[in-house]
Ligand SMILES: *[C@@H]1O[C@H](CO)[C@@H](O)[C@H](O)[C@H]1NC(C)=O
């Protein structure tokens with residue numbers, strides 16, 4: 001017996017890496033958010049017959065069936081903001097399904113749009129959802145800054161909060177209260193950093209051409225309708241009319257200062273450590289390390305020596321699909337724009 005590994009050494013790492021107390025912020029005060037009802041902040045975008053409000057108006061379900069996906073959009077555009085919702089994703093076989101939660105102004109600035117994305121990528125039965133974050137500024141669609149990750153829980157089992165913070169200084173993506181990615185504005189990023197007012201969008205749609213297995217596995221409508229639920233919706237930011245010749249950003253000074261003073265706007269050492277842990281254990285693709293795709297490093301990338309070694313030159317932890325397919329699907333992704341047709 002004395003030569004065998006103690007029980008706790010076997011069980012402990014498993015418990016440590018698989019459970020949510022790995023990211024426990026048990027004593028933190030939290031984000032102190034004020035949710036609003038659906039009608040207070042949002043309007044249907046497309047597939048309205050597949051958008052179902054709860055009786056109290058505080059939550060909404062987006063359905064995808066063989067006829068259509070569905071989506072909603074914030075009624076205002078915002079110059080900076082904190083966009084957040086608790087989301088529960090569809091269960092079972094969700095291959096080819098994408099649920100997107102993102103800020104964009106692509107409908108207003110077709111050639112010079114800005115965008116901040118969280119996109120959930122469905123999977124075949126028994127395999128977990130994955131998700132990606134991305135950003136574009138001033139129409140920088142030839143420079144996708146994707147990162148892809150797994151989650152430390154099953155997002156179809158219960159609601160979790162997903163958030164995008166966007167200020168004049170930084171962008172932070174959150175899962176619950178764990179920051180998973182920070183982009184700090186720098187001069188070298190120039191116009192690639194989003195600056196123009198954006199709307200918040202939430203959509204569910206058929207992305208059979210790229211979402212799962214590089215497009216090999218399509219949506220199986222035997223499992224329809226696919227339902228994504230949104231609740232405790234939060235929109236904090238400075239509403240602004242984007243279509244002015246000389247937009248006056250000073251009207252947002254007070255609101256911007258308020259936004260930057262919130263606990264979610266900066267990373268305490270504890271939060272930064274949680275972000276590093278998340279990235280070490282759950283990130284499996286980063287455009288920052290993909291030198292095949294970007295022989296010249298993307299601006300705004302902070303190169304972490306440990307990450308760099310792990311991601312080697314492909315930006316991927318393991319080869320899920322060929323580089324060509326990755327490029328093709330990135331193109332398909334840009335051309336998606338479900339908006340009004342779907
Ligand atoms: C945005 O892009 C346009 C055309 O591509 C360019 O003329 C303009 O200078 C860019 N703006 C910024 C802030 O980089």
Ligand SMILES: *[C@@H]1O[C@H](CO)[C@@H](O)[C@H](O)[C@H]1NC(C)=O
Pocket residue numbers: 308309312313
């Ligand atoms: C990637 O891996 C190869 C083979 O193991 C190695 O020769 C190369 O130096 C690595 N590149 C980086 C950037 O670590």
